[in-house]
Amino acid sequence: MLRTTRRRRVRVASMLAASVALATVMTAAPAGAAPRSTGSDAAPTAGLNLMLRADPWKVVQTRRAPDGTWDAAREIPQFGGFRYWTTVVDSGRLRLFGLRSSGPMSVQFVQSTQQPDGSWSAPTPMRGLAELPVSSEYFQLGTAGAAIVDGRVQLAAVDPAGRLVHTVENPDGSWQPWGAISAPPGLGSDKYFSLATAEVNGELHIVATMWNDGSVLHTIRHADGTWAGWGNIMGAAGTPSPWGWPHDVVAVGINGALQVAVVNNSQIAVYHTIRNSDGNWAGWGPIGQQILTQPFYVCGADGANVNNELQLLFETCANNGSLYHTIRHANGSWDRAGYVQSAVDLSPWRPVADGSAVGG
Numbered sequence: 001m002l003r004t005t006r007r008r009r010v011r012v013a014s015m016l017a018a019s020v021a022l023a024t025v026m027t028a029a030p031a032g033a034a035p036r037s038t039g040s041d042a043a044p045t046a047g048l049n050l051m052l053r054a055d056p057w058k059v060v061q062t063r064r065a066p067d068g069t070w071d072a073a074r075e076i077p078q079f080g081g082f083r084y085w086t087t088v089v090d091s092g093r094l095r096l097f098g099l100r101s102s103g104p105m106s107v108q109f110v111q112s113t114q115q116p117d118g119s120w121s122a123p124t125p126m127r128g129l130a131e132l133p134v135s136s137e138y139f140q141l142g143t144a145g146a147a148i149v150d151g152r153v154q155l156a157a158v159d160p161a162g163r164l165v166h167t168v169e170n171p172d173g174s175w176q177p178w179g180a181i182s183a184p185p186g187l188g189s190d191k192y193f194s195l196a197t198a199e200v201n202g203e204l205h206i207v208a209t210m211w212n213d214g215s216v217l218h219t220i221r222h223a224d225g226t227w228a229g230w231g232n233i234m235g236a237a238g239t240p241s242p243w244g245w246p247h248d249v250v251a252v253g254i255n256g257a258l259q260v261a262v263v264n265n266s267q268i269a270v271y272h273t274i275r276n277s278d279g280n281w282a283g284w285g286p287i288g289q290q291i292l293t294q295p296f297y298v299c300g301a302d303g304a305n306v307n308n309e310l311q312l313l314f315e316t317c318a319n320n321g322s323l324y325h326t327i328r329h330a331n332g333s334w335d336r337a338g339y340v341q342s343a344v345d346l347s348p349w350r351p352v353a354d355g356s357a358v359g360g
Helices: 005-016 233-237 287-291
Strands: 048-055 058-064 084-090 093-103 106-113 143-149 152-158 164-168 192-200 203-210 216-221 246-254 257-264 270-275 298-306 309-316 323-328 350-359
Touching: 048 084, 048 298, 048 309, 084 143, 084 152, 084 350, 093 143, 093 152, 143 203, 152 192, 152 203, 192 257, 203 246, 203 257, 216 233, 216 257, 246 298, 246 309, 257 298, 257 309, 270 287, 287 323, 309 350
Parallel strands: 143 192, 192 246, 298 350
Antiparallel strands: 048 058, 048 350, 084 093, 093 106, 143 152, 152 164, 192 203, 203 216, 246 257, 257 270, 298 309, 309 323
């Protein structure tokens, strides 16, 4: 998922430069069959829907269908210049919520919906939401996540001041005013860095990381609108070794459980855990060792629930913008990750971290 990417890529890449022993995916394990056209009479959403970030400040759309084929990639010009965004599938149609500049030191969220013919509506301000401030110290921060909970979209974001804010869409299409979610005390920073959202059993789950802090936090917004206190996943699932600085997270609800993947700058680089339906956390699994075989730097990850399986997309820090895709099946096994560019032509663009993924 995520976040003002280009500056973050430089920072993350420099932190990773020590020795990341993650494995690159072999092109012999393709991410799927050859790309196909989406057609002009529909905008299908079944499968893994991707809205990729590409330098400079472009948004590129593609989809991995349930049969493993990929839609031809295309740029969405009206989203150019968005700082970051998130997506949901709402009543069979993709909706995008993106952050764009609205003034020298302010930003605002806007929204767009994909039409049946595959086109996108012009982005419009989200009625009821105030502009967000930009901090000169933390202006490079930012990410967003959204989920449909009990039929309504809930949106959470780390704004460019390092705050975590949350809103809910009203039945009339307006939005509740932003509510700020305070960080727990005792951490290395009170500024958030990244987050991910997921719907699990009719509640919103948020997983977040902090600026200059190695913690991975979790909270729940209950159906009655109250929030659970922050819990540190490291305290529940343990701290794996090696463990570095976590800079991206993925959260996906599947069959009543919350699956979490974390990208950090350790020698493993990508870890996975599950919060079971009883609230207990499984230990971290070093998934990089299971699905990859040669070293590369990972700058970000996105994921979604597709047919009750976790599909993950890894974004490397390489200058060529390499993307890799894998699936965690219901029995807990992982596919060897496949090189996405062997399945869909992205040559006109250079993908970088901080896009969005949603299952349809």
